[in-house]
Amino acid sequence: MAQPVTERAYQGRVHEDSRRLMTAWMGELGRAEAERRVTGAIMISGNCVELLRACHVLPMFPEVTALQNAIRHKSLPLILKAEQVGYSSDNCAYVKADVGLVLEGGFGPGKALPFPDLIVCNYVGCNVYVKWFEHLADISGGKLFMLDVPFARTDAPSADDIRYVVRQLEELIQLCESMTGRRFDIDELREVLALSARAQDGYARCKHLTKHHPAPFDSYFDSINMMGPINVLRGTPEAAAFFDAAVAEFESLVAQRLGPLSEERFRTVIEGPPPYPFYKSFRNLFTKWGAVAVQSTYSTVGGIWEFGFRHDPRRPLESIAEQMLRENLTNRSIVARYGQIRRYVEDWQADALVIHSIKSCRLFSAGQGDMREHFIKDLGVPTLLVESDLEDPRYYAEAQIRNRVDAFFEALEHKKLVAAR
């Protein structure tokens, strides 16, 4: 009988560094009001954090607040609070948790999280972003800037698409100048982008290391340690250094043939965001089977770096526009995502695809049944689909999900045994 698989006692430098950097960023936000720094809310997906940084606007991310509350099991009362004032049970729970936090008095003047002065809605695929930031502006009185990014609907972004986004970026710069009283310096943006490209390079190298057997980290559950620095802190020297250290640590694990589990029995690709309120429980369902995610789509919402795109300091605004238009998961169609996942399955030598379908985010989930159909019927990739939510614990049915996960890996194990004969 096979030995039970256990999680290796691994909370290495990547985890610690990430925590330290993110805590420092939250601390900066907490001091922003007293230090009279201009703050700007922005969304994770295909964001232009480099531009805010170069404009001396301290970025804040409502999604990060929402996920932190979920992972700390604080989201449900906040969601209920928002539902009491009229939000529907069918609305995205990320938004409701954030609105609930405001209603609870956790956000705003004199609080650890200030109201943002500027609200930059980087509309990169997700339509809920538009509503979220309309509501945030309504609540906080912050200045809303709608940065409209045309959805990817042609083979490559057109000259018209790029021109449209660049023009809006220029208008955003003017707005930032008027709010900060500081003149924008394009060379400063180039420096920020160079640091950003260094972080992107490191993140991409980390993700390519999971092609090794065993993968040195879980590209779904452990990627969260890198998603903070790559999405929130991109463009800082600290983020660039963080990824230099991460590459070194993961290369060392590869050399030692160490992975996150005592044994890597199955290699999966996971599609969809995690159930943050049950992050550890959900992970345990896969750990038990020795299943390690060698790639994930969620880790690419901010940007898809592993296929080579980097910000180019020589073409600062154009390259920011290109990244927003094409080089991220959310501004691509769900069917384009099938191609990304297929590449992951093939190049990272995965045994199966796991789809975690969440109610809150229809951008991710609407139509994932079609995705399952395609991978099973057209490509012959064993595919599991489970449903819950990334923020609302009411949609996580542990027993039901466990049954499906167990049945799936039992079948997969049987298939492996038969193939080995």
Place this chain on the structure above:
Amino acid sequence: MTVDALVTQYRELIAEPLSAVVERWKRDHPGGRAIASYPVWAPNEVIHAAGMLPLAVLGGGTSVELTHADARFQSFVCSIAKSTLELGFQGRLAGVDGLVFSNICDVARNLGSIYKRNFPHTFVEYLHLPQNSTSASVVPYLASELRRLAAAFEAAFGLKVTESALAEAIEAYDALRARVRALYALRIAEPQKLATTELYTILRTMTLVPVGEATAALDTMLGALAARDARPRDRLRVVVEGAFCEQPPLGLLEVLEEAGCYVVEDDLLLGWRWFTADVGGAGDPFEQLASAYVNRAVPSSTRHESREHRSVGLIEKVRRGRADAVVFMPAKFCEPALFDYVLMKQGLERAGIPHMLVEFEEKMWTFERTRNEIETFVESMLFD
């Protein structure tokens, strides 16, 4: 013909599958092409200018049982997305040469690409309609997007959209929209003369016939309505808001009226009366259409408008329609409508305008509970 006779005829037409409508049109127009657009708004003018028949694809209502689409879309996805895909699987869009989707919501966005994957021989185009309403670059961008659509038609069907054809198409649709505005004005003035179930049936029919024919039909209808005699009743004047995409069942609209409401404004089939004034004028017609979309469009939950609060347009509708209350009628799972509900509700409360919420699904077929709720609301208002 009387209004009743015309509406009876129209009811039969809108009950037909799109395939039957297209088959009949193509019989009279050999070699013709038909393009159907998913809600809310699509540039029918560009489709018409290419010499094709613009249509609306509005889901399956109660006419289709889901046998394929519910395996592809989850239970928490709105019904119209699933039933539209199902229409394809069941051959009820046969003869429709192409579909146009746009970025109204995340589900519609995904539906467009999933439809294309499942029906690779159907022309599917996705339009990105701008959400920035104030940038200096937005009108030129949208004009380029409309030109891209025209180029896609040319590449797929060899049908060129010339500027003069587009200018003529804009003129034709301006004429149709003027008639639709006249119908809405008549309903505000004399709601007893035109029930919302009738107005909806008339408008929906207009989504199935060529623009010239639709305009002529509305002239006939306006004439017939002028001759119609109806006694005003003591009813609550309401604005219906939130049903701009998935279509509410006619039975629900009937219940709303039977329970004591005059609907004096609504956002049903909003895309077919998208502009508050004529689009046409001098200059590049692509630019005209783009400029009208940005500067002369009705408020909508699917279009961000930086220049005014979400509730302003709704309150203006209430004032214009001399309405007593608002009935929010979002489709189940419709995120744009459900999010806007909160800001609009707060705006109405600040303005002292009563409101109620009635969620629906296109497949809904029992209305008794809803009838009770509406009756209670109406009574509380009328006898207050």
